[in-house]
Amino acid sequence: MDPKQEAIKELLIKMADDQLIIGHRHSEWIGLGPILEEDIALASIAQDKVGQSYTLFQLLHDQFGTADPDTMGFLRAENEYRCCHLVEYPNGEYDFSLIRHFLFDHAEYHRFDMLQASTFEPIRGIARKFKSEIKYHILHADVWVRRLGTGTEESHQRMQAALETAFPLALGIFEPSPYEQVLIEENFFPGEDALRQRWLETIQPILEEASLQMPDPSSVEPAYGGRRGYHTEHLAPLLEEMSWTLRYDPEAERW
Amino acid sequence: MSDFIQSLDPRIVRLQVREDQPFEPKEAGDQWETYEVFHQAKTGARLIHVGSLHAPSPDLALVFAKEQYGRRSTTTDMWVVRTADIFTLHRQDIDMFETAQEKLHREPQGYMEVRKYIEEFKKRQQQEGTSDGSEAGSH
Numbered sequence: 492m493d494p495k496q497e498a499i500k501e502l503l504i505k506m507a508d509d510q511l512i513i514g515h516r517h518s519e520w521i522g523l524g525p526i527l528e529e530d531i532a533l534a535s536i537a538q539d540k541v542g543q544s545y546t547l548f549q550l551l552h553d554q555f556g557t558a559d560p561d562t563m564g565f566l567r568a569e570n571e572y573r574c575c576h577l578v579e580y581p582n583g584e585y586d587f588s589l590i591r592h593f594l595f596d597h598a599e600y601h602r603f604d605m606l607q608a609s610t611f612e613p614i615r616g617i618a619r620k621f622k623s624e625i626k627y628h629i630l631h632a633d634v635w636v637r638r639l640g641t642g643t644e645e646s647h648q649r650m651q652a653a654l655e656t657a658f659p660l661a662l663g664i665f666e667p668s669p670y671e672q673v674l675i676e677e678n679f680f681p682g683e684d685a686l687r688q689r690w691l692e693t694i695q696p697i698l699e700e701a702s703l704q705m706p707d708p709s710s711v712e713p714a715y716g717g718r719r720g721y722h723t724e725h726l727a728p729l730l731e732e733m734s735w736t737l738r739y740d741p742e743a744e745r746w
Numbered sequence: 747m748s749d750f751i752q753s754l755d756p757r758i759v760r761l762q763v764r765e766d767q768p769f770e771p772k773e774a775g776d777q778w779e780t781y782e783v784f785h786q787a788k789t790g791a792r793l794i795h796v797g798s799l800h801a802p803s804p805d806l807a808l809v810f811a812k813e814q815y816g817r818r819s820t821t822t823d824m825w826v827v828r829t830a831d832i833f834t835l836h837r838q839d840i841d842m843f844e845t846a847q848e849k850l851h852r853e854p855q856g857y858m859e860v861r862k863y864i865e866e867f868k869k870r871q872q873q874e875g876t877s878d879g880s881e882a883g884s885h
Contacts, residue, residue, distance in 0.1 A: 526778065526800060527800070528799050528800055528801060528810040528813075528814065529810070531810070531813050531814055532809060532810055532812075532813045535813045535817060627809075627812060630809060631809050634803075634805050634806055634809055635806075638802070638803065638806070
């Protein structure tokens with residue numbers, strides 16, 4: 492396959508993998524959220540993420556002949572996934588889940604905003620649609636981060652600690668692809684560096700309003716590796732659980 | 747107590763019910779307050795009360811309202827109002843509406859009668875008009 496096609500394919504796969512895995516993590520909170528209303532809100536966000544991932548796998552299938560969305564989503568080997576480490580981490584407590592959701596969704600919003608102007612035409616309409624969903628995800632995350640960052644002493648300390656844990660992982664979102672140059676030259680996508688810049692400019696003022704101290708990105712070692720198939724020990728058990736039903740009964744159409 | 751499994755997994759944590767200790771009664775105001783949700787399905791339509799929810803602030807009430815009351819149908823607008831900010835009558839004063847249905851003079855039937863007279867008058871006028879016209883034509 493020519494490098495232009497490879498570049499887009501690589502970009503789409505990592506986007507779809509991020510969404511599928513974070514969607515699955517969010518879904519693990521269903522029935523356990525702090526209050527019914529919040530449970531419903533996060534469950535709905537989880538559903539959006541998995542749905543977006545499905546759309547991208549379908550696009551990959553149609554445009555590049557990859558396997559069908561179920562096979563791509565559930566039946567690849569662990570090292571064939573291209574998600575970043577941020578999305579793989581266990582939910583931990585609600586503070587970490589919220590901060591991760593906040594850091595991830597602001598990056599997603601800008602990524603799809605940039606892709607709306609892509610010269611890879613099939614992604615444009617999808618990006619526009621995704622953005623309207625992610626707008627809600629951001630609203631949800633921002634309200635909580637502001638509130639808990641400025642809430643009680645305990646809530647502030649928890650959010651700050653969660654931010655410090657999640658921040659290096661979040662920088663791993665922007666691990667450069669081997670195709671950065673092609674993506675930029677062909678105007679498929681302005682590149683991970685440009686995205687990272689926009690992301691930092693967006694989250695910094697919100698964190699400030701929330702009285703949270705953003706770690707200095709230049710002093711933090713980003714958690715790279717996920718985009719090349721090197722994952723944390725948390726991904727394999729997640730995949731096993733996520734694909735259990737499909738492996739158990741591949742012919743099942745309904746449960 | 748060491749006989750409880752310590753875990754960060756909320757599914758485990760939730761199960762740590764201490765049977766040797768009775769539940770402490772909740773303080774008043776322990777729960778978030780409630781908000782009433784109003785939903786508009788079409789631009790220009792009235793916002794209709796669709797239910798209520800718990801939230802700690804108006805912004806979160808809107809965040810929750812979107813998923814609880816706007817996830818299935820079309821939505822053009824949404825309002826939330828603190829339940830505490832809605833004022834109503836005392837239950838025992840509701841009887842002041844009791845005789846409302848007996849006051850026939852307030853019902854719009856009277857206007858329907860007038861309408862009937864107008865229509866009859868118009869019909870009569872028209873009939874007279876057409877008979878004049880046909881006579882003129884036959885001559």
